[in-house]
Amino acid sequence: MWFNKKNILITVFIFGIVIWSSIGTGVRPIPLDNFVAFSERFFPPNWDRTNVALSASLITLQVAFLGTILALLVAIPISFLAANNTSPNGYVYHTVRSMLSFLRSVPDIVLGLFFVVLIGLGPYAAVLAIFIHNVGVLGKLIAELIESADKGPQEAVQSMGLCKSMVALYGVLPQIIPNVLSHYFYRFEVAIRTSLILGFIGAGGIGQLLFNDFQTFRYDNVSLYVLFIMGLVVFVDMLGSYVRNRVI
Amino acid sequence: MVLTLQDVSMIYKSKGNKGKKEQALDSINLSILQGEFVGVLGRSGAGKSTFIRCINQLVRPSHGKVIWLDKEMTTMNKDQLCITRREIGMIFQQFNLVPRLSAHKNCVMGGFGYRPRWKNMLGLITAEERERAMRALERVGIDHMAHKRVDQLSGGQQQRVAIARMIMQKPKLILGDEPVSSLDPTTSKEVMQLIRDVHDTENMTTLINLHNVELALEYCDRIIGLAEGRLVFDGSPQDVDDHALKTIYG
Incomplete structure (x- = not known):
């Protein structure tokens, strides 16, 4: 069943592209002695830096939380204008959709560079970068949830004599809340990783520590920061699951 | 007519x-x-x-x-x-209740058409409205399920809640x-x-x-x-x- 001429040709073709891409990107086996020497400098982690790593982790958490929660608060009302079933008219729908696409199309790292220049170094630049990018992302995702919401409760709310904004509030929002939270916590998790990268350009947090110590070959510090980063991501994932379970 | x-x-x-x-x-x-x-x-x-x-x-x-x-x-x-x-009250085949909300909250919503928009926006419910919703649920024989989520009720129970919501609408x-x-x-x-x-x-x-x-x-x-x-x-x-x-x- 699997070994027919067409499948073999497809497999050979994909394999050829893998080889071509590997040559183009210089993929080759990592010398084992290099790997061992490098790993030895990573371990054990430098536990003396725990307090510093903890306070930087909290800044990263604050940046990710503030950027995404503000984005969520702005994205929810905007998404009702960007959904074809709740938007007042086609003009508003297309304008808001285009605006969200524009916000999404600028990578947060570019926004971060822009805000570092505009308002100076520090976590605030990262908050703004994450906020703006996530308004675009969450706005689109929530608009799609609104469009696919069950029409029944909306029709019922409408039939009770409530206006369009109340139909959105009572006929749509309660239905989509679990999925909105799901998207939010995923974006929160992504924002933690983003704020690390933004730290590389001077936006503070554990990302900046990681970058500085990597530049100065303090790999024992780096390994500690990586552990904290993993802890942060696991914490947000568990928090998201807990909140979703409570709400669903 | x-x-x-x-x-x-x-x-x-x-x-x-x-x-x-x-x-x-x-x-x-x-x-x-x-x-x-x-x-x-x-x-x-x-x-x-x-x-x-x-x-x-x-x-x-x-x-x-x-x-x-x-x-x-x-x-x-x-x-x-x-x-x-x-x-004009309406009852639907698929009940069209708001899922995840309790029977009581769904019922209270029946009277929202008579309230000012700001009150609906804030979701403020008076004691009188609560009481009236309970009476409507009692009328359809579902008051013992008032605080249960409607998606946990049977079809017949959900339709009773929908009728209570309609009664609330007067x-x-x-x-x-x-x-x-x-x-x-x-x-x-x-x-x-x-x-x-x-x-x-x-x-x-x-x-x-x-x-x-x-x-x-x-x-x-x-x-x-x-x-x-x-x-x-x-x-x-x-x-x-x-x-x-x-x-x-x-």
């Missing part, structure tokens, strides 16, 4: 079919008297749901007039429609779009009896789509039949004989 339909037609433009048009209702003329309990019979696709939705303008008819208590609904703007819809007209079609025969009878009781005690007028002819004959005062969007029968339950059924169902 509390409700009059004059030459009401509805044509749907099909989106994916090169603008092909589908006539759901064809020149319906009908008058409903105060206090009548009217059953609407017809095959699937005969236009029953469109007919019911044209009355409260959830579907705007392509042509004709719908006159409710001397007010022409077809020419109303959105705000006027919202005010008028408060007088309507003068009840519209039902196949409210018992997704229920078992015993529960269907219980729900129909409940609707009939509410209709009788509150002196309402009721129009209800039904698939089950026996239920229609048992509970309705007047039967109308639709076939291919046209009104093909209008008479009392006693007039529904084999010939009438053949006219309606083909």
Whole structure:
């Protein structure tokens, strides 16, 4: 069943592209002695830096939380204008959709560079970068949830004599809340990783520590920061699951 | 006459079919008297749901007039429609309750049409509204489930909550779009009896789509039949004989 001429040709073709891409990107086996020497400098982690790593982790958490929660608060009302079933008219729908696409199309790292220049170094630049990018992302995702919401409760709310904004509030929002939270916590998790990268350009947090110590070959510090980063991501994932379970 | 339909037609433009048009209702003329309990019979696709939705303008008819208590609904703007819809309660086949909310909260929402917008926006509920919702739930025999989420209730229980929500709305007209079609025969009878009781005690007028002819004959005062969007029968339950059924169902 699997070994027919067409499948073999497809497999050979994909394999050829893998080889071509590997040559183009210089993929080759990592010398084992290099790997061992490098790993030895990573371990054990430098536990003396725990307090510093903890306070930087909290800044990263604050940046990710503030950027995404503000984005969520702005994205929810905007998404009702960007959904074809709740938007007042086609003009508003297309304008808001285009605006969200524009916000999404600028990578947060570019926004971060822009805000570092505009308002100076520090976590605030990262908050703004994450906020703006996530308004675009969450706005689109929530608009799609609104469009696919069950029409029944909306029709019922409408039939009770409530206006369009109340139909959105009572006929749509309660239905989509679990999925909105799901998207939010995923974006929160992504924002933690983003704020690390933004730290590389001077936006503070554990990302900046990681970058500085990597530049100065303090790999024992780096390994500690990586552990904290993993802890942060696991914490947000568990928090998201807990909140979703409570709400669903 | 509390409700009059004059030459009401509805044509749907099909989106994916090169603008092909589908006539759901064809020149319906009908008058409903105060206090009548009217059953609407017809095959699937005969236009029953469109007919019911044209009355409260959830579907705007392509042509004709719908006159409710001397007010022409077809020419109303959105705000006027919202005010008028408060007088018309609706019960749906799939109950259309807001999932994840409790039976009590769903019931309270029935009265939201009478409140200022800001109060609805903030979701503020007075003690009097809470009490009234509890009484409505008690009336339909579901008060012991008041604080349970509606998606954890059975179909019959959900429809009772929907009826309580409708009572909370204090309507003068009840519209039902196949409210018992997704229920078992015993529960269907219980729900129909409940609707009939509410209709009788509150002196309402009721129009209800039904698939089950026996239920229609048992509970309705007047039967109308639709076939291919046209009104093909209008008479009392006693007039529904084999010939009438053949006219309606083909």
